[in-house]
Amino acid sequence: MTDIRAVIFDMDGCLVDSEPMSLETLAEMMAVEGLHATPDELRRKFLGMSIQAIVRHLSEALDRPDLPDFARIFEERLLARYPSELRVIPGIPALLDDLAARGVTVAIATGSSVRRLGITLDVAGLAGQFGDRIFSADQVRRGKPAPDLFLLAAQSVGIAPEACAVMEDSPHGITGARAAGMRAVGFxxxxxxVGMQDDHARRLSEAGAAIVLPDLDGMAAALLDRPGRV
Structure with a gap:
């Protein structure tokens, strides 16, 4: 068994509880374009995907070549909510401190833009935990579910993919992590x-998650694959 030396976190829905805001904002903007969907429907289809990939899907649905301002306006509206509404997932600071104390490198691989990534970490007070070990879908040709972003993170921190574990809340992210040859833990x-954890846990398991946890109790052990030793 390869010892896990790095843990790569998805950001939205894993480090910060931002997904409800994202889904609500996306639903509102799509309605203006004539595409009506509930946040729950959007979660099932788009969770874990970059806004650029989502815009491509919307362009196809609308049979329009592009939506040039959609991504920019979406991000502006979403970020305007962050100072008053963004919250860190309970237990994340303690988990990050625990991993750091064990000498485990931590990094982020997110479908969010570079700009949104930086602002999110500043508002959440997590920037100091990750330094420059933060990676966005903006930096690769293919975002999740492709493995590119996870491989970029591993290469950049100098740790082989098989010695990396990933914490993800989306099937797309789990698929990408597994394609990169990494241990994947669902969250x-x-x-x-809320109210659909069991169904979503099943989808994460089907995507390749080694284990799925409903909270952060036991997360360090799950990520490091050391049951009973962490």
Whole structure:
């Protein structure tokens, strides 16, 4: 068994409880374009995907070549809510401190833009935990569910993919982590999954998660694959 030396976190829904805001904002903007969907429907279809990939889907649905301002306006509206509404997932600071104390490198691989990534960490007070080990879908040709972003993170921190574990709340993210050859652990503790944790846990398991947890109790052990030793 390869010792896990790095843990790569998805950001939205894993580090910060931002997904309800994202889904609500997306639903509102799509309605203006004539595409009506509930946040729950959007979660099932788009959770874990970059806004650029979502815009491509919307362009196809509308049979329009592009939506040039959609991503920019979405991000502006979403970020305007962050100072008053963004919350860190309970237990994340303690988990990050625990991993750091064990000498485990931590990084982020997110479908969010570079700009949104930086602002999110500043508002949440988590920037100091990750330094420059933060990676966005903006930096790769293919976002999740492709493995590119996870491989970029591993290469950048100098740790082989098989020695990396990933904490993800989306099937797309789990699929990408597994395609990169990494251990994948599912998480269903975000508020966007209240009332549907069991169904979502099944989807994460089907995507390849080694284990799925509803909260952060036992998360360090699950990520490091050391049951009973962490």
């Amino acid at each position: 269903t503790g975000g508020s966007h999954l």
